[in-house]
Amino acid sequence: MPMPIQALEAALREGFPDAKIEIDDLAGDGDHYRARIVSEAFKGLPRVKQHQLVYAALKGKMGGELHALALETSAPA
Template sequence: MPMTVETLHAHLAEAFPDAEIAIDDLAGDGDHYRARIVSNAFQGLPRVRQHQLVYAALKGKMGGELHALALETSIPAAGG
């Protein structure tokens, strides 16, 4: 069964409570999403490690309930 946007958002918000999170359903099928996550949790981490943190937040659902997830991770802009 596909993962809903609400469920995906809940997993990400739980793991990154300070984050600005935007999710797009790329195919309209609940299986292919793009998530943009802006969080201080990514400060000083290489992009690969940032993405590993996101996958860990999904608690093993990646590849099962969630087929594809395009990630854009970043830290908040200074002063903003």
Template sequence: MPMPVETLRQHLVDAFPDAEIAIEDLAGDGDHYRARIVSGAFAGLSRVKQHQLVYAALKGQMGGELHALALETSAPQTAQGT
């Protein structure tokens, strides 16, 4: 059974409450999504570690209810010198 976008969004909001999250259903089937997540939780982490945090937030549903998730993760840009 596919994962509704609302469920995916809730998992991400629960794990990254400060995040800016954009989700796109790539195939219109609730099984293939692209998520762009900008969160302070990613500061100083490698891309691999960032993605591991996202997969952990999905609580084992990746590969089951959620077949494919293309990820773009980053920390917020910080203001440079004022």
């Protein structure tokens, strides 16, 4: 079952309440998204650790409800 964009955004906002978040549905199927997340939580962290934080915020939904998520993460400039 696909993950609605609203559910994805809610999970990301819960994990990163300070963040600027933009989500695009890449295929129109509710299964393939791109998320751009700018958060203080990423400050000083390598990209891999930033992405691990995002996956942790999704609480196991990645690979199940959510098939593909292209991530662009950064700390505010």
